[in-house]
Amino acid sequence: MNTLTSIKAAPSPLELGRFADEATPLIRNCWYVAGFADEISRDIISRRLLGIDIALYRTLAGEAVAVRNRCPHRSFPLAKGKLDGDTLVCGYHGMQFDPSGRCVNMPSMPLVPTNANVRSFPLAERGPIVWIWMGEADHADEALVPETPWLADPAWKSVRGQYHIKTDYVTMHENLLDQTHFPFLHPGTVGTPEYARSKLDVRRDGDVIVIDRALRDAAPPGIYGVPMQLMDKKVDRFSEARFVSPALHTAYASVVDRADASGEPKTYRFNITHLLTPETNGTIHYWWFNTRDERLDDAEADAFLLAASEAAYLEDVDALEWISEVITSDIEPQFDLNFAADKPGLLMRRALFELAEAETSPALTAKD
Template identity: 35%
Template structure:
């Protein structure tokens, strides 16, 4: 092997050992949720995603549109302008942009200069989500949108929520892959003392990282015991947490009576999409869609579970916010240690690090 090949290999091995953190560049060649579908309508919606300020709206024929929130003339935010048909009129000097971001009118002159406009972001709507692509447009393959097909399936009923999380998206993914924190962070909500010591299995393949934790037998917290009727201390709680993409994490759980054969009883399943979309290095749009496959017609169950879960997820937001306060002030004298239960999260963060480095190597054109 020649010297350059050796050093290239060593550099790539070193990159494999490094972990993404709040300072890592955003990974552009991925789909991210930019909004819930029901947020995008005929009012201009302003939102920062992957550090890019966007304005969004829905055309008269129902297509979601996202474009850079910055007029090509004197940089005025287009979100402060007006939506007129399927065009945006800048609120400063009236330049008009069509749905493709092209400037099509300059009121103060007869002719509109050709070739000026603002960047648009390819969007695709799937169920409750509007996904956006921030990499090179030619690579925006809809097949790469992580599947959430059960959300469009009548066998599940869902509720949705959102947090403006003052923390980095990597920290949120790590939190979701490390469910030992349930016994501590969520001691007053949906955690139980036996959770942190329960046996688990891990699996990783092709950019997916999964941990399954079996808490059996256990006493379910009210959020699960009440709607399932499993109020005793011999319930089974099998939870799988799965990083599916930088923009999607799915946590699913099954509950049943551990004293009965699984085949002779109902098994209750919940599935939660935790959707971390980077906003800035220190903030994340945290979209949540929580689904269940039981009590489908009972809206009081939906409301009860939603209320209880939001108490728990708010605990995560508070933890990650405190963590961000520390991480935002790096101290070169300090380093973190990892413990055995960090295995899946460490693998996931190494994967994100390598992907982020690749984003630097081939940055996407902005504007």
């Protein structure tokens, strides 16, 4: 147990300098989400990821492809072109690129120009998610793709959604690690009063931040109690929230009915997958899944969980965009105060800062 009461309210500027914020360089050597798998098809789309505009499509065999959305000849956005088989054809002069980004034809030239390629990006498709590596290509290791097996497992059932948010991903990660806002920002869904001052176990494990919480013999939160038909019971609740990487926050929630109809204890599990890809330093693409292991074929549960998740996450979107607007437009900078409950967020900011620092150090850029 670790309920600090002594993190001082005004951190020294020196310490602040060691925590990531919206100005910290984005971390490139990381698997991020490029999109839901079913967003990527034979219709080319474009999406800005970590500041770089990317064109996304699938080959005839169904393999997802990502290349920079800018022709190396006259900067035409390639996503406005078309596909000819597996080849991407620029809409301006017909220059053609294979899925690796290699130029295979320039109609105005008798020979294929060498060294006229477009940068391609490694992708890894896992269930409903296509991951992309925006860093140095020779560091792209598929073993590092975060594991989210519940998203592709028939023993689990998901509802899902996506938003574009005008905030920075650091603030969004802090929001996801912070449960003390639930009763105030989400009173109608996930917030129950005891969240504000519940005891947390917080730890940093490498670059991962983990929060554990247990609550016994309590009312279930509406978002899970209603669709699982547990609102008339007291339950035990366990939750773990994890900052896994710059791209991923996962929350594992369990609601335990100590004696179900058969008299046996029964556990209802919910895995919440929050996927963040910075579009720029100040805007993010956000995809989420709310996945459960009970009542899989219950369409009413689907509808309830979808509506409740959308309501809660839109409350976060609104709050974070309001805060971003305050920070951006205010003429007097403010050093936000920190309290004990902010420890998970501060640990995450420290981890992100160290990742950014390592990435911009000479050692890495020299690719040693």
